[in-house]
Amino acid sequence: MVKLVYFAWVRERMGMAEEMVELPASVVTIADLALWLAGRDEGAALAFANPEVVRAAIDKHHVSPQTPVKGAREIAFFPPMTGG
Amino acid sequence: MAGPVTRHIGVQAAPFDLAVEVEKLTKGRTDIGAVVSFTGLCRDEAGQLSALELEHYPGMAEDEMARVVDEAEQRWPLQAVGVIHRFGLIRPGEVIVLVVTASAHRVAAFEAASFLMDYLKTRAPFWKKEHLADGSSGSWVEAKAHDDLAAERWSAAQAFSKG
Numbered sequence: 001m002v003k004l005v006y007f008a009w010v011r012e013r014m015g016m017a018e019e020m021v022e023l024p025a026s027v028v029t030i031a032d033l034a035l036w037l038a039g040r041d042e043g044a045a046l047a048f049a050n051p052e053v054v055r056a057a058i059d060k061h062h063v064s065p066q067t068p069v070k071g072a073r074e075i076a077f078f079p080p081m082t083g084g
Numbered sequence: 085m086a087g088p089v090t091r092h093i094g095v096q097a098a099p100f101d102l103a104v105e106v107e108k109l110t111k112g113r114t115d116i117g118a119v120v121s122f123t124g125l126c127r128d129e130a131g132q133l134s135a136l137e138l139e140h141y142p143g144m145a146e147d148e149m150a151r152v153v154d155e156a157e158q159r160w161p162l163q164a165v166g167v168i169h170r171f172g173l174i175r176p177g178e179v180i181v182l183v184v185t186a187s188a189h190r191v192a193a194f195e196a197a198s199f200l201m202d203y204l205k206t207r208a209p210f211w212k213k214e215h216l217a218d219g220s221s222g223s224w225v226e227a228k229a230h231d232d233l234a235a236e237r238w239s240a241a242q243a244f245s246k247g
Contacts, residue, residue, distance in 0.1 A: 008211035076144070079224065081207065082205075083212070084181050084205035
């Protein structure tokens with residue numbers, strides 16, 4: 001099981017702040033995970049409508065879409081940051 | 085020889101006081117020659133904003149700010165660094181973010197403060213949502229391409245010499 005956490009408009013479109021999921025074997029990278037999530041329902045499809053826009057972090061470190069998800073405890077998806 | 089680097093990283097709902105934060109970083113030290121600070125405020129351009137809601141990723145926000153400070157300390161001979169970012173509802177005119185850098189000389193302090201702000205904007209996990217004066221919830225603030233460009237220029241820039 002891995003914990004998924006969502007922030008800002010990704011959280012709103014997913015309709016939840018976090019969830020625990022069992023990843024299928026087909027999900028190897030962050031990009032695979034985004035594609036798999038997008039196929040679940042309308043909200044998720046909207047959240048990942050432009051997958052290249054959504055950023056990700058594994059265990060609180062920024063990662064690229066090509067990063068493997070194996071061994072991750074917590075994976076976050078969020079829009080480009082707008083702090084400061 | 086340079087003394088230890090004093091650092092303070094804060095992610096908080098409460099406002100901060102610039103003078104207090106500078107005092108925390110410089111108190112009792114006689115080797116600091118320059119202190120530069122940047123304060124970011126909540127801005128209302130069109131008179132329609134009631135507040136900004138700052139969402140953050142607890143844990144990663146602090147970690148990422150620390151990593152950005154680590155990088156600044158590697159690039160410039162800093163003696164003290166303070167970074168504070170607020171979250172929650174912030175009204176126009178209120179403070180949002182603070183960067184304080186201290187060094188023996190001004191160039192390192194100026195450059196490091198600018199670097200820290202550019203990197204915080206593109207790497208620290210914070211997001212702004214607008215709340216409008218008419219009571220409606222506005223949109224999420226969109227990331228700006230010029231912020232990415234501002235951060236990227238440091239990749240190419242020659243860092244101030246530590247010599």
